Amino acid sequence: MAVSPDKSRKSAKKPAEVMSKDELLKAYESMLLIRRFEEKAGQLYGMGLIAGFCHLYIGQEAVVVGMQHCLKEGDQVITSYRDHGHMLACDMDPKGVMAELTGRIGGYSKGKGGSMHMFSKEKGFFGGHGIVGAQVSLGAGLAFANWYRENDNVCLTYYGEGASNQGQVYESYNLAALMKLPVVFIIENNRYAMGTSVERASASRDLSLNAAAWGMPSLAVDGMDVLAVKEAGEQAVAHCRAGKGPFLLEMKTYRYRGHSMSDPAKYRTREEVQKMRAEHDCLDSARKKLEEAGIAEADLKKLDEAIKARVQEAADFSQSSPEPDPSELYTDVLLEG
Amino acid sequence: MTDILMPALSPTMTEGKLAKWLKKVGDEVKSGDVLAEIETDKATMEVEAVDEGTLTAILVEEGTEGVAVNAVIAQLNGGSDAAKPAPAPAPKAEAAAPKAEAPKKAPTTPQEPVEKEWGPTKTMTVREALREAMAVEMRADKDVFLMGEEVAQYQGAYKVSQGLLDEFGARRVIDTPITEHGFTGMAVGAAMNGLKPILEFMTFNFAMQAIDQIINSAAKTLYMSGGQMGAQIVFRGPNGAAARVGAQHSQCYASWYAHCPGLKVVAPWSAADAKGLLRAAIRDPNPVVFLENEILYGHSFEVPEDEDFILPIGKAKIERQGSDVTIIAFSIMVDTALKAAETLAEQGISAEVINLRTIRPLDIETIAASVKKTSRVVSLEEGWPFAGIGSEIIATVTEHCFDWLDAPPARVAGVDVPMPYAANLEKLALPQPDWVVDAVKKLF
Numbered sequence: 001m002a003v004s005p006d007k008s009r010k011s012a013k014k015p016a017e018v019m020s021k022d023e024l025l026k027a028y029e030s031m032l033l034i035r036r037f038e039e040k041a042g043q044l045y046g047m048g049l050i051a052g053f054c055h056l057y058i059g060q061e062a063v064v065v066g067m068q069h070c071l072k073e074g075d076q077v078i079t080s081y082r083d084h085g086h087m088l089a090c091d092m093d094p095k096g097v098m099a100e101l102t103g104r105i106g107g108y109s110k111g112k113g114g115s116m117h118m119f120s121k122e123k124g125f126f127g128g129h130g131i132v133g134a135q136v137s138l139g140a141g142l143a144f145a146n147w148y149r150e151n152d153n154v155c156l157t158y159y160g161e162g163a164s165n166q167g168q169v170y171e172s173y174n175l176a177a178l179m180k181l182p183v184v185f186i187i188e189n190n191r192y193a194m195g196t197s198v199e200r201a202s203a204s205r206d207l208s209l210n211a212a213a214w215g216m217p218s219l220a221v222d223g224m225d226v227l228a229v230k231e232a233g234e235q236a237v238a239h240c241r242a243g244k245g246p247f248l249l250e251m252k253t254y255r256y257r258g259h260s261m262s263d264p265a266k267y268r269t270r271e272e273v274q275k276m277r278a279e280h281d282c283l284d285s286a287r288k289k290l291e292e293a294g295i296a297e298a299d300l301k302k303l304d305e306a307i308k309a310r311v312q313e314a315a316d317f318s319q320s321s322p323e324p325d326p327s328e329l330y331t332d333v334l335l336e337g
Numbered sequence: 338m339t340d341i342l343m344p345a346l347s348p349t350m351t352e353g354k355l356a357k358w359l360k361k362v363g364d365e366v367k368s369g370d371v372l373a374e375i376e377t378d379k380a381t382m383e384v385e386a387v388d389e390g391t392l393t394a395i396l397v398e399e400g401t402e403g404v405a406v407n408a409v410i411a412q413l414n415g416g417s418d419a420a421k422p423a424p425a426p427a428p429k430a431e432a433a434a435p436k437a438e439a440p441k442k443a444p445t446t447p448q449e450p451v452e453k454e455w456g457p458t459k460t461m462t463v464r465e466a467l468r469e470a471m472a473v474e475m476r477a478d479k480d481v482f483l484m485g486e487e488v489a490q491y492q493g494a495y496k497v498s499q500g501l502l503d504e505f506g507a508r509r510v511i512d513t514p515i516t517e518h519g520f521t522g523m524a525v526g527a528a529m530n531g532l533k534p535i536l537e538f539m540t541f542n543f544a545m546q547a548i549d550q551i552i553n554s555a556a557k558t559l560y561m562s563g564g565q566m567g568a569q570i571v572f573r574g575p576n577g578a579a580a581r582v583g584a585q586h587s588q589c590y591a592s593w594y595a596h597c598p599g600l601k602v603v604a605p606w607s608a609a610d611a612k613g614l615l616r617a618a619i620r621d622p623n624p625v626v627f628l629e630n631e632i633l634y635g636h637s638f639e640v641p642e643d644e645d646f647i648l649p650i651g652k653a654k655i656e657r658q659g660s661d662v663t664i665i666a667f668s669i670m671v672d673t674a675l676k677a678a679e680t681l682a683e684q685g686i687s688a689e690v691i692n693l694r695t696i697r698p699l700d701i702e703t704i705a706a707s708v709k710k711t712s713r714v715v716s717l718e719e720g721w722p723f724a725g726i727g728s729e730i731i732a733t734v735t736e737h738c739f740d741w742l743d744a745p746p747a748r749v750a751g752v753d754v755p756m757p758y759a760a761n762l763e764k765l766a767l768p769q770p771d772w773v774v775d776a777v778k779k780l781f
């Protein structure tokens with residue numbers, strides 16, 4: 001199978017119709033922050049400061065950033081364990097995220113959750129879930145609460161193409177379609193579920209049609225292009241806000257790094273990875289569009305430096321924040337009745 | 338100058354072999370380039386550059402074995418945000434405290450007197466009591482809703498939710514398709530978003546399809562989020578054996594759920610238990626597993642009429658006072674214990690019967706006070722013996738009352754086999770009053 005995200009939806013509109021120059025600049029900044037943050041996390045992992053599982057989002061940044069541009073106050077986001085990008089896109093503080101990765105009290109979960117388990121109700125981010133596919137029915141439930149309260153908020157529910165084979169994902173399609181829940185199901189198809197390619201895991205050759213039996217509208221989207229993501233996302237979110245029920249988006253994307261830090265990635269060739277990086281990188285294409293729109297290279301360079309400094313600040317904080325007090329072992333098991 | 342360190346590439350790696358250098362001194366390197374290959378006992382991995390610059394020195398030759406994680410293996414000239422040369426050790430939270438102690442809730446002076454006096458009572462079935470508890474709480478709080486298979490239009494598979502659809506409407510009394518895993522996750526998600534679901538399982542046997550959502554999502558999230566986000570939700574439905582429904586529909590899950598921190602587990606016996614405890618469970622900010630019993634649904638008991646009647650979770654009740662032996666049971670086994678106590682009384686043995694009401698947190702105070710008085714104890718449950726609730730009760734009694742015991746604690750449990758269908762075999766598999774009588778008499 002070809003590597004390029006072919007046959008998926010390209011934006012038919014001119015870039016400026018999908019995102020203004022300022023919006024695109026903001027999206028670029030957001031994607032760059034995720035890229036640099038993840039590189040730093042990989043580096044800290046290598047130094048032994050981050051332990052356990054650590055799943056990097058490098059390569060997939062356009063998906064979450066494009067979708068986030070479709071949200072408003074009160075909407076929800078939930079995802080799997082590859083979650084750092086989603087948290088940063090939700091405007092969670094990089095310092096709190098990085099400090100959670102290093103297991104410190106300044107982390108979003110006081111160091112008790114780790115890479116896969118972080119939350120910020122305030123920012124509408126509901127985790128960070130470690131059981132593959134479990135977040136999909138939870139996401140339907142977040143959307144259920146919107147339906148119950150009769151507001152027009154929506155829930156973005158992210159999962160990989162690997163999770164898309166889980167039984168409860170199909171149960172959730174059915175429940176959401178049956179009850180017309182405002183949930184956008186977003187398959188981040190990065191082609192590999194750990195080491196198993198999508199062709200070896202799914203008999204379905206077009207994941208965007210996986211919910212067709214429930215009458216759910218869907219789109220296959222070039223997930224490497226932030227404009228295409230936003231354009232499709234707006235359509236999906238508008239559908240949900242109007243009370244028409246769920247929408248499925250298949251984002252054709254790619255992760256440059258291994259499944260987790262301990263993945264030797266022998267299931268694909270280095271050439272395949274390099275080709276995606278060279279031809280479809282979301283940062284490269286956004287940067288090019290920004291230059292075409294007249295943003296000076298010096299300004300972009302300045303932005304790069306500012307992001308690097310922000311990430312370094314997060315890295316420093318994640319090492320200076322203390323470990324949780326031993327008494328924290330026993331807190332947060334139950335709430336007082 | 339940036340040091341390039343031997344990276345840790347897995348959760349357990351402490352050292353590895355530097356198998357091969359793919360760059361040489363003088364090469365320009367940019368982020369993402371593969372610098373070297375490293376072999377661990379599990380795999381060969383590539384080391385990617387995370388900074389830009391010129392490779393100025395290679396300090397570990399290729400082929401070197403046992404290179405420790407974080408050793409400097411090469412140096413790079415340039416790179417604006419050089420990695421710290423060596424990670425500073427994590428600031429320790431507390432120098433002193435060598436080991437965190439669990440906050441102890443010392444068994445203080447035995448029990449708050451007797452149960453609060455609630456005044457006049459009326460007779461009702463357990464089924465009616467459960468329905469009333471839900472209706473009262475739903476009237477009081479619009480965030481409370483009921484969801485499950487056949488709870489609405491069918492009026493409940495066991496008629497527990499009869500009439501609720503009429504009173505509260507289809508948005509608050511919701512029929513689900515037969516899809517336990519999905520709708521349990523959905524209910525937990527709704528709870529994370531601030532609603533207070535009551536999720537009915539047609540029986541707890543079917544909840545096994547959804548146990549991942551109950552444990553991994555409902556019970557653990559409060560902890561994993563550092564206290565930010567929990568789930569106020571009640572999982573309820575009949576648990577344990579009904580009658581002649583075979584192995585897959587006749588299991589007690591008390592021990593399964595009680596094993597898990599982050600959950601409360603309640604198992605009512607009487608209609609008063611059912612009403613008072615279900616109201617408390619719905620109001621409790623934590624996930625509560627509420628284990629009912631199908632056979633008890635039709636049994637009648639006296640229930641206080643007071644509209645504020647509610648019972649505390651975590652408090653057992655002495656159903657019969659006695660002085661020679663303590664029998665500890667929950668749910669329908671309280672009936673069996675009371676029958677056994679009756680027979681024992683005829684034989685001159687005074688048995689005290691404790692109705693646990695709550696399995697987790699276990700009411701150690703009431704248990705310990707009783708055992709210290711009687712000096713003998715028998716646990717009784719319908720579920721299997723191995724790692725059952727009886728095991729926990731006996732371990733607890735041994736820890737708290739060892740010096741008071743006149744005989745080894747004994748347990749009576751269901752027979753250690755899947756539930757048979759045949760009437761005679763089923764009866765042989767479930768604890769009968771005479772099993773309890775026999776177990777008690779062996780202690781004397």
